[in-house]
Structures are given as C-alpha cells and as structure tokens.
Amino acid sequence: MNYSQQNISMIKALSNAPGPSGFEDAVLAIVRSELGGICTFEEDRLRNLYIFRKNHSGSKPVLMLDAHGDEVGFMIHSIKPNGTLRFIKIGGMDNRGLASADVLVRTSSGEYIQGTIGLRPPHFSNGSSEPSLDLHEFSIDVGARSAKEAEEEFGIRIGEPVIPATKCAFDEKHGLFFGKAFDCRIGVAAMIAAFRRLDGLDLPFDVVGVVSSQEEVGDRGIKVAVNKIRPDIAVCFEGCPADDTFTEPYAIQTAIKCGPMFRFMDRSVICSPRYQRWVLDKAKEYGIKAQASVREGGGNNGSVINLADKGVPVVVAGIPVRYIHSMNSITAYEDFENTAELVSLIAKDLTPQILETF
Secondary structure, eight states: OOOOHHHHHHHHHHHHSOOBTTOOHHHHHHHHHHHTTTEEEEEOTTOOEEEEETTOOSSSOEEEEEEEOOBOEEEEEEEOTTSOEEEEEESOOOGGGOTTOEEEEEOTTSOEEEEEEEOOOGGGOOSSSOOOSOGGGOEEEOSOSSHHHHHHTSOOOTTOEEEEOOOOEEETTTTEEEESOHHHHHHHHHHHHHHHHHTTOOOSSEEEEEEESOGGGTSHHHHHHHHHHOOSEEEEEEEEEOOTTTSOGGGOOOOTTSOOEEEEEOSSOBOOHHHHHHHHHHHHHHTOOOEEEEOSSOOOTHHHHHTSTTOOOEEEEEEEEETOSSSOEEEEHHHHHHHHHHHHHHHHHOOHHHHHTO
C-alpha cells in the first residue's frame, strides 16, 4: 500500500497532541493548520471548532461531519505532603494499565513535564494488604520531595491536565500506528482527509465539520454544536474499540484492517436504519472495506445528533482501534484511508431526495 507522508505526519501530530476534555486547544490548532488553505473556521467558548468549505452557501441542507477532539486523561486533584500528586480521571481510562505508566503533567507555566504513575511496590507488602486497583491507591510522581517543592520548583497546581507520555510511531511495513488518543484523533484525521477530497466540488449539501469538545465526559460539546449547525443529516467519526483479539471468530465485528465499522446500535443510539443500510450498500458498490456491528455497550456523539431538532439521521463511522482508553493503542492506516474515502463518497452521492427516504 502507498502511504501519504503528509497523512502519516498529520496522524502522529494529532495522536501526540495534548487534549483531554476541556483542554483541546492543541488539537484545534493542528486542524486549522491542515485545512487552512481550503476551509474557514469558527470556534465557540466550549472549544468546538466549526469547519466550513470555502464554497459554503448557507442556503443548502447541511451534512454535518463530527469527530471529537478530546482524549481520556487525568486532572490534578491535590498535592500530597510528600510531593506526589493525587489525581482524578477525565473520562473512562482503564485503571488496569496505570501502574508505572509515564505521563505528562501541565505546569503553571503551560509546559508539560514528565511524571510516572506510582503504586506501592510489592516489596513493601506483607501479602495480606496488596494494593487494589482503586484510583486512590495511585499517585503521580514528578520527582518532588514535598508539596512546597512540587509547587515552587515544579510548577504543579491543582486543576491542570495530565496525559499519557506515549509518542506515536508508524510501522510502515505493516501499516500500523502505535500511540495514544486514537479515540478520536484517528477520526479527526479521517475527517480532515475527507474535506481534502471534497475540496472545490459543487455538492447538493453544505458539508460542515465539527471537531467537538468534551465527548469523553458526557457528549458535552456536541450538545452545543448541533444547535449552531442545525444539521439535516450527519456522519460521526469515531475511534472505536476493536474486538478482534479476544472475541470468538464468529462474533468479531470490529477488526483492524477490515474498514470502518458502522454500528446498528449501541447503548446510546439506534443509528438510522435506512441510512445505515444505504451507507453499507454504498461501500459495497465502490468496493470499499466496511464492517457492521450490533454493540452491547458504548456510546457516542451520534446519540445527541440523532435527537436534535426534529430528529437527524446519523451513522457512525468507527475506525477500529485496539486498546482504546488506555496508555497505548493500535490502529491501521488502511482503515483511516477507507473511512475518509467512503465518507467523501457519501457526501458526493447523497441528495436531498435520498435524504427524504431515510
């Protein structure tokens, strides 16, 4: 497979960018840089970024593309007397992978410094009081020896974000990315790629993008965005959990290198059934890999969009990611490409007449 070095660099930058819920600024800066030549932007006070093609009419029905810019992470709760940091989670980070993980802590000067998530070593256990995986057992250690030193020498203060220190890498031989925050930065990347494919085309819809904020803490940003955009139909991009390393073969529905996954439902939404079938048929028509699922858990921004105004048909283009909501995850370049291509074809082929059948 031929790889675009521009896309590889973009995906790495998006993965590495610090941006837990409420702190998405660095992600939005990358999107502005990538699309600045072909799009215009607006930004609201919740850090939602709105993307408009330069030939945006303002008078056509609206196809909204959404990808959330935030990642799961942490926030400093307080500083302990010994200089270590108590923290809480921003979103659903899995506690099982926290011990000894490297993190980056934002300081009062705005820089990110190295830290490690600590847990009492087994050498100090008598066998009857093993540390649990409860969050209060963990602390972040930046090397300070007292609260005073943590504040004055390291610039630590409460309310600051913390992210995994994972650096994104690309295995060109196998077409795989290893990194953090692919939920939903790989979706943001696919949305950028879709806008590039649509540049200059005269479409029956105004295609408007949203890099939405705070999805990981309750789909907060999209609740504001749908009121501004008032979409007639929508596609949500997601980095969705792959199930191909632990599920019985007959039940695998989200495997890497098998294309975007379109869910019929999850715990939050029943995706518009006729629209869903139309999209899957479109993938088959163009020979693009895609897969479908019926999910027993999970949720996404599509649930908010679907219930907006008088009801908005929505599908979710989920790019498979192994081990989301952890310090390290894996996703495939070809799934990114297939997702961007299929969504751009949806935008090209969709008409107001087809929309009425959904």
